[in-house]
Amino acid sequence: MTDPLCILGIESSCDETAAAVVLRHPDGRGEILSDVVLSQLEEHSAYGGVVPEIAARAHVEAMDTLVEEALRQAGVTLKGIDAVAATSGPGLIGGLIVGLMTGKAIAMAAQKPLYAVNHLEGHALTARLTDGLSFPYLMLLVSGGHTQLVLVRGVGDYERWGTTIDDALGEAFDKTAKLLGLPYPGGPAVEKAAETGDPKRFSLPRPLVGEARLDFSFSGLKTAVRQAATEIAPLSEQDIADICASFQQAVSRTLKDRIGRGLMRFKETMHGLSETPALVVAGGVAANKALRETLLSLCSDHGFRFVAPPHRLCTDNAAMIAWAGLERMAAGFGPDTLDVQPRSRWPLDADAETLIGHGKRGAKA
Ligand code: KG4
Ligand code: ZN
Numbered sequence: 271m272t273d274p275l276c277i278l279g280i281e282s283s284c285d286e287t288a289a290a291v292v293l294r295h296p297d298g299r300g301e302i303l304s305d306v307v308l309s310q311l312e313e314h315s316a317y318g319g320v321v322p323e324i325a326a327r328a329h330v331e332a333m334d335t336l337v338e339e340a341l342r343q344a345g346v347t348l349k350g351i352d353a354v355a356a357t358s359g360p361g362l363i364g365g366l367i368v369g370l371m372t373g374k375a376i377a378m379a380a381q382k383p384l385y386a387v388n389h390l391e392g393h394a395l396t397a398r399l400t401d402g403l404s405f406p407y408l409m410l411l412v413s414g415g416h417t418q419l420v421l422v423r424g425v426g427d428y429e430r431w432g433t434t435i436d437d438a439l440g441e442a443f444d445k446t447a448k449l450l451g452l453p454y455p456g457g458p459a460v461e462k463a464a465e466t467g468d469p470k471r472f473s474l475p476r477p478l479v480g481e482a483r484l485d486f487s488f489s490g491l492k493t494a495v496r497q498a499a500t501e502i503a504p505l506s507e508q509d510i511a512d513i514c515a516s517f518q519q520a521v522s523r524t525l526k527d528r529i530g531r532g533l534m535r536f537k538e539t540m541h542g543l544s545e546t547p548a549l550v551v552a553g554g555v556a557a558n559k560a561l562r563e564t565l566l567s568l569c570s571d572h573g574f575r576f577v578a579p580p581h582r583l584c585t586d587n588a589a590m591i592a593w594a595g596l597e598r599m600a601a602g603f604g605p606d607t608l609d610v611q612p613r614s615r616w617p618l619d620a621d622a623e624t625l626i627g628h629g630k631r632g633a634k635a
Contacts, residue, residue: 276350280333280337280373281356284414287307287329290340294599298402307586326367334372353382355387355591358387358388358612360616366614385605386604392591407422407547408422408550412561419484419529421536436487436489445492449492449499450513461557461558464517466508467514470516473516475494491517491520522564526564550579556581
């Protein structure tokens with residue numbers, strides 16, 4: 271019987287500094303020994319978005335302590351780990367440098383192999399850590415910087431089926447909140463306000479609905495929200511709630527159409543599949559209950575299993591980076607050499623064309 275593989279993961283691509291220790295047992299099962307995340311929300315909230323320079327400095331200040339804490343909670347020393355995995359892209363370059371350099375320094379000092387991990391691969395493989403999901407499956411990543419529908423065929427084997435041609439969905443929530451005077455981050459605030467609102471009061475556009483391509487677009491929706499708000503200003507609390515509910519309804523309908531097509535395409539492409547097909551959701555927007563319900567009912571209509579990892583593992587964390595490193599180790603990839611460079615842009619599917627505006631913020635994943 272062989273020992274499990276043990277890895278230290280490091281994440282710093284956006285506004286969360288994180289470190290984790292994760293095991294991969296010989297049967298392929300994952301086990302999180304520690305998972306420490308320090309959010310920089312307070313540092314950035316005054317600016318209504320992530321400020322790259324502030325983020326990089328905050329990562330530098332917190333990283334060493336977080337790594338120590340992750341090792342302490344896991345009850346392991348650097349000698350006891352088998353490898354180090356650090357996010358090396360995509361994301362904010364200052365933060366990536368901090369995490370990757372820390373990973374390199376530890377790998378060199380402890381003489382352990384280093385795995386430079388794609389942050390998006392971390393999101394894409396999380397469902398295998400939490401739910402032991404087998405390949406292939408479809409993944410919807412909806413965060414502050416990305417909105418992508420990806421076919422996950424295997425470790426390192428991804429096909430992007432759809433992406434946003436302008437704003438990411440989380441960004442649309444954040445911008446909507448900002449123009450309604452709601453706090454940052456906007457997603458939770460819009461969701462809360464929507465609870466008491468009338469989703470039928472404003473008829474907002476459902477971008478790209480009905481189109482065969484599987485891409486997304488949210489900037490027109492944001493503009494429509496601005497127009498609706500300007501027309502009835504000054505806004506009462508009820509007006510704000512009604513706009514939020516109408517916005518969320520438009521997003522739900524859009525996702526229903528786009529993802530519904532994706533599920534059908536998955537079934538056509540993978541028709542020999544013996545297992546129940548699965549849709550995995552990841553990213554901060556996956557916390558939204560109304561959107562989750564839409565996806566859940568869509569999956570049951572199409573005979574899909576709906577897999578939503580716990581919220582903590584849907585948002586940015588280092589356990590997913592550690593796990594992606596373990597998956598790469600187990601699949602015989604890498605390790606990387608110590609001259610590996612951080613990359614602010616690093617698509618999962620290198621063959622997918624870059625769409626106008628896609629990832630223009632380039633910051634959040
Ligand atoms: O994945 P995440 O934590 O960070 C990155 O973008 O990397 O996602 C943050 C995004 C923000 O845009 C936030 O407004 C959105 O997720 N979000 C939500 C909700 N909670 C967070 N959007 C809609 N509904 C929510 N409940
Ligand atoms: Zn992310």
